Amino acid sequence: MKEKLAGTDWAAVTQELHEKGYAIVPGALKPLECTALTVSYLDDTLYRKTISMERYRFGAGEYKYFSYPLPPLIQQIRETVYPHLAPVANSWMNALGIERRYPPSHAELLKECNAAGQTKPTVLILQYGQGGHNTLHQDLYGDVFFPFQLVLFLSQPGQDHNGGEFVLVEQRPRAQSRPVVLRPAKGDMLIFTTNFRPVKGSKGYYRVNVKHGVSEITNGHRYTLGIIFHDAQ
Ligand SMILES: O=C(O)CCC(=O)C(=O)O
Ligand SMILES: [Fe+2]
Numbered sequence: 218m219k220e221k222l223a224g225t226d227w228a229a230v231t232q233e234l235h236e237k238g239y240a241i242v243p244g245a246l247k248p249l250e251c252t253a254l255t256v257s258y259l260d261d262t263l264y265r266k267t268i269s270m271e272r273y274r275f276g277a278g279e280y281k282y283f284s285y286p287l288p289p290l291i292q293q294i295r296e297t298v299y300p301h302l303a304p305v306a307n308s309w310m311n312a313l314g315i316e317r318r319y320p321p322s323h324a325e326l327l328k329e330c331n332a333a334g335q336t337k338p339t340v341l342i343l344q345y346g347q348g349g350h351n352t353l354h355q356d357l358y359g360d361v362f363f364p365f366q367l368v369l370f371l372s373q374p375g376q377d378h379n380g381g382e383f384v385l386v387e388q389r390p391r392a393q394s395r396p397v398v399l400r401p402a403k404g405d406m407l408i409f410t411t412n413f414r415p416v417k418g419s420k421g422y423y424r425v426n427v428k429h430g431v432s433e434i435t436n437g438h439r440y441t442l443g444i445i446f447h448d449a450q
Pocket of ligand 1: 383429441
């Protein structure tokens, strides 16, 4: 994972984020790393809370929030990816005329979260079986939020499961919403907008709200690792 992230063309990723609000880093995790994470779903010493998605009407499936300290692989991804995204986040806030600026390191972002009373880890692992899905949502856990998050795909579509596409919906002002459907491979890392992104119009940039979700898993099992950079209240 480390070598893969160090070898990533972050300038190209930055350009894609500006153009589309999301980018895929193919093969960020090795198949064995995906398997180890999937197996660790059952190790309840790693998690602070288990959520049944049906119970909260979030969809169908289950997810678990990790406790601190995070497993080293996950901690490294959070720390390594964040500094590449903070400058993009800052230029977005600038384009939209919002004063908020994000610090250069993830440790400093967590200090800001803690000062606002957000101290619980938000990293989660999700598991869906046949009929599973995730309704459109945004992962905001308090006033402090970082405008990008990651999903690492731990299962292979067409092999481990069918269906279960990753869906982004862009809500444009005074226009109908625009869907984007993605089918990343096992090991891929998706970077996408958590809350809103700037889109250039004739009178400067305007704000487009982005939600994400997962379409129905028609058969098999689908696992994902969600890395959110801000902490929760
Ligand atoms: O399972 C997925 O692809 C989506 C997970 C998700 O909503 C998240 O990580 O925030
Ligand atoms: Fe989410």
